[in-house]
Amino acid sequence: MRPTMMLRLGYIQRGHIGTLTAVFSLQFLVLLPLLCYTMPFSFYFKLTTRRTDASKQAVLLNRERVKRARSYFENLSTDNSRHYTSLLEKGNQVFLAVAVLTVNRPRSGDGNRTMGYLVQSATALDKFAKSREFMGKTFVFICNVDVKPLSHKDAGDLKRYLPFTERYGSSDFHPGDFHVPNNKTVTYGQLFHEDVYEKETYDYMYCMRVAQSLRPRYILMVEDDAVAHPDLAPVLHYTLGNHFGSNTDMIQQNKSFAYLKLYYPQRWQGFAFEMIRLLELCSISCIGGGCFVFVMYVLTFVVKGRLMGNKLYGRYFLMGMLFLMLTAMAVGRQNVLELRRVSKYLYQFRPSPGCCTQAMLYPTHMVRPLVSHLAAAPPGTHTDLIIYNFTRTTGTPAFQLEPNLFYHVGMYTSLKIGNKRPDEFLFHL
CATH class of the missing domain: 3.90.550.10 (Spore Coat Polysaccharide Biosynthesis Protein SpsA; Chain A)
Structure with missing residues (x-):
């Protein structure tokens, strides 16, 4: 049973590699360039806009x-x-x-x-x-x-x-x-x-x-x-x-x-090698990891009736972290901060430089x-x-x-x- 289970898990993992590649490509080669090329402080703005x-x-x-x-x-x-x-x-x-x-x-x-x-x-x-x-x-x-x-x-x-x-x-x-x-x-x-x-x-x-x-x-x-x-x-x-x-x-x-x-x-105000901002980037990444695990759970168990092993959940969590971390860095911290304007309760209160x-x-x-x-x-x-x-x-x-x-x-x-x-x-x- 164990070899059969390992093959099944390996099949599921290999089956999602193409999906993950498509998701990353769509995000960083299509969606973000279209959304961010006019957005100051984003990677794509710097790449496409002359001073x-x-x-x-x-x-x-x-x-x-x-x-x-x-x-x-x-x-x-x-x-x-x-x-x-x-x-x-x-x-x-x-x-x-x-x-x-x-x-x-x-x-x-x-x-x-x-x-x-x-x-x-x-x-x-x-x-x-x-x-x-x-x-x-x-x-x-x-x-x-x-x-x-x-x-x-x-x-x-x-x-x-x-x-x-x-x-x-x-x-x-x-x-x-x-x-x-x-x-x-x-x-x-x-x-x-x-x-x-x-x-x-x-x-x-x-x-x-x-x-x-x-x-x-x-x-x-x-x-x-x-x-x-x-x-x-x-x-x-x-x-x-x-x-x-x-x-x-x-x-x-x-x-x-x-x-x-x-x-x-x-x-x-961009991302930098400072403890507070590194922790902030890590927190954003964890949200992406959680979202990826949830999506994979829905796709494999709820839709197909299968259950992934804990190691695969961990791998997808890391992939989700990487996905949202790269997204945040490409968009720029300055633009990510704009999301806090949704509510007065979300403004960040911190020591002053x-x-x-x-x-x-x-x-x-x-x-x-x-x-x-x-x-x-x-x-x-x-x-x-x-x-x-x-x-x-x-x-x-x-x-x-x-x-x-x-x-x-x-x-x-x-x-x-x-x-x-x-x-x-x-x-x-």
């Missing part, structure tokens, strides 16, 4: 977003700013103050036309402030830190709709001078910087101090090239209520943290020690590294949400000239 073509597409998408954003404000009453100032006039406690840091970014070769980053960011945040979760408790303002504020046309146009402050100009409100540990008084409006990174740090400090003057529970610092995802309101409301024990009903928070990062460059500062949420009580730390840092140090050093020095935990709750639209940076990699700018809102 110049991707850059042109990113510029076109940016123009479409700018057109829609400007149309949003054109159809908005100029009395819209009263929505924010009424919070202060009525004496309401501001739960969340949102500062949009901005400088003029003229298009390369054309000093009059801009890339329209600020208007995109302001539109998304205005919608966020009017969401069901944050309506009536969120104060959004433009923080113009350009040395020549009148040259920043986009910021000037938005004065009719949003409160504003200018570090080197007029303001609806502004912070007073303050002292740092070296007994130096910081007077923002009179301070000029030879080093661009030092100016960036002091700009950040200024806008943070303005937000602090509103006495909110939390401060959201957003750079003008970061655009909020539509999921920002429900996910942030859930995160504050469940991870930090604080929600928009003003319940006192009971978990101390330095900041919550809401954006991290997608180019660094050092880079970057496009969108950061701070508890207000962290502003004073953080600003002092920023002011004491040596010139030339990047702001994000100083902030990360603050968490290491004080031992205060910092966190990150994945997938990102902000998109990055700034192909042109305010610190250096030139295009960035276009992959992370190819998205639709």
